[in-house]
Amino acid sequence: MLTSTRSEHVTRLRRLHERKGRLRSGSFLAEGPDCVTAALEAGLGIEVVEVIGVEDHSLMDRVLDLGIPFHAATQRVVAAIGDAATPQGIVAQCTLPTTDADSVVARGGPIVVCDRISDPGNLGTIIRTAEAVGAAGVATTGGSVDAWNPKVVRASAGSIFRLPVVTGLEELRVMDVIARGRTPIALHGAAQVDVVEALKAGADRGITRDDWVWIVGSEAHGVSTELLQAVEWTARIPMAASVESLNAAISVAIALYAGDGVT
Template structure:
């Protein structure tokens, strides 16, 4: 119990290379897409019956499945209501070079994102829009934190997530690889509906509070804004990112 609960601390996650996945959505996707990385799966008696669609395949794949009480599961988890199941999973961030070697067409680069819910929701939105990878700068929230992992709803196991990137160096590398760098900012002269999003490109998103640093914006090929037709002052980071990614997906699939 103590070793699993310890994964709520970043220092323990870094030392062990493990994350805690809580709730049926995340655990189901881990079983489907990364069963070889699951070290232990914990499930209550009721949940073992309710979620047999992934508990039994996990057993068949050789995953250690432990039946525990509601009280034990609650003591191990960070979430107030872990919904009957959790899993300890080996996790390591993807690398940028293999992502570029695969000739991606749609990427998102998050610069100094600080809110766990925003980061998790962006990863989930990028997955849904068909993005090839999510890139995250250094000085951002830890992608393995329990709240981020929960917010991804399992998308963390669907696409590469590259972390700890130097922004200036990454933008230069992306440019050299022929990927257009689009800074998403309200000062953009063109909107995402007016920009050509058919070729390979990366959306560069700023911090929730102050947006993009001037130097980061200047290093991009184009500054693009999300049109606001009503009276809203601005959009939440995760919402704006998802809108941009879907605009790209629409053009690329057309």
């Protein structure tokens, strides 16, 4: 039973809260039953599980069947390893997956590019929404929050284990790497047409929902000037004049589901 929050074991796992620690170890944390279950189903190399109440935890039979090492731990230890405000009883150290752009482009469905999205909750929700709508995958540009940040993983509610996510793309490579053979469209508050109008115009030109690459920036800064200049299509989210902006995750959800309705 792990009882000390100051042990080397706990310190080592806490380093995975930082991107540097994740890159050095080649691993990240999955916290809570939903994320750990998704990690198990994805077949990721899970190195160790820290769990409260080993005897009656619902996931322990699967962990034992797979021969995954585990440690029983006190609630304080699990809370110290994870970063959730309320400990969820189980934390797993997982091997970082390797995803390349080709694995996203080869799949059916629209693609979402997150340009300098810094909020972990936003990125995790975008990944979850992208899976829900049947997207091919998600890509992030440099300057975005790391997709394997514990808060992103948790906000994705397991989707990050099932949907390909490519990280750290240079902005000017988005067109060559992700948007090749597809139609990039940037969400931009000053665009002349809204998303429904853009989708209808695209449909008239034979562009289907699976052809679109939706580019979204942060609520504070929007899509970069470089990307805006590189795309032919831009669209805005229709809003009441009294509302200045929507956060990135809501904007992406509106655009993706609008695409389902138009094409």
